[in-house]
Structure formats: C-alpha cells, structure tokens
Amino acid sequence: DDDDEVDDDADGVGGPTSDLVLPFAVGQVWQLTRSYNEGSHMDYGYDWVDDRYALDFALAGCAAWRQPIYPAREGVVEVVAYDDDGYGHYVLIDHGQGFKSRYAHFDEAQVYAGQQVTTDDVIGLCGNSGYVLDSACPEHPGTHLHFAFYQDGEAALPEPMSGHENFTTDCWYGHNGYTDCGDP
Secondary structure: OHHHOOOOOOOOOOOOOOOEOOOOOOOOOEEEEEOOOOOOOOEOOOOOOEOOOOEEEEOOOOOOOOOEEOOOOOEEEEEEEEEOOOOEEEEEEEEEOOEEEEEEEEEEEOOOOOOEEOOOOOOEEEEOOOOOOOOOOOOOOOOEEEEEEEEOOEEOOOOOEOOEOOOOOOOEEOOOOOEEOOOO
C-alpha cells in the first residue's frame, strides 16, 4: 500500500529534515553570508566533508562573537575536534538514519564526544577558528557559524529549517519562518 510508505529523502517535503531548527537562539535573527555552492562550499571528496549545501551565518559587526550555538536537531555528538586548515573548532552530530550535521569555526566547543544533545543544548560558542575571511569584526575577523548537513556522507539540503527553504545569501533568518531580504 503506497499510503504506508515513509518519505525518507532529505528533500524538504516532510521527510527526516522536517524537524530541523536554526542553530542559534530563538528570538535572534542572523544574516546568511554564504549559501549553497558558494566560495568554499564545495564537495571536498571525503565522506562527511561534502559542503555544497553548507550555510554560513553571522551577525553585524562583532555581535556573533561567542554567541551560543545549538544543534539543528537532537542527536549524539560524534566528533569534537580542531582542524587548523578549515573548520577550526568544530562539532559533528549524528542524528541517526544516516544524517549528521557539522558546526564549525567555534571559539570554543561546549560538548564532548558521546554526549546526547537536544536543540536546547549549547554545543559551542561562535568564533573565528580555522580558515575564515572577513573584516566586519576587527577584534575577531571572520567570526561566523559554518553549518553543514549530510546524509550518508553526502551533502543534504537542510530544508525545511525553522520553516525556511531556498536560503538566500544576504537575507536575515529567524525562527518560525522569519525572513528579511531587504536593506538592514
């Protein structure tokens, strides 16, 4: 019976991604500074390092510096590590069913491998570790959050996430579908 089939594609139409939430606090609105397939958002040829659908979020000036970051979905922390050439301090969370998410460029991670986390747990503080570019924050250049979502080692669209689809660079995003693509 076709009515009993489960939609398990990461296609943004009610499958396993339907419960994703933005990785910052409710009430905050962050700017998307880099979207899908832009700049360094590419497939690096390794499992769980396909960042074609990664998203970079920041706040104006230095406001993002050390802001708490939360998981986009509950799961188990798989990796807490430092990568000097790219991600800096990062956390990789296993959400089950072949889905994982990465949060990179932390100033400081706040979790440990094996820890069960929910969307209410702080997993790290936004920073500028690893390879980052930008000058909006002179004291901490390049401060932003790099978020990537994967299915079975490949890039997966993180949609819908807090009611958002078709993320657009330079727009501001908040929870419950809030979007502002006009002049700030």
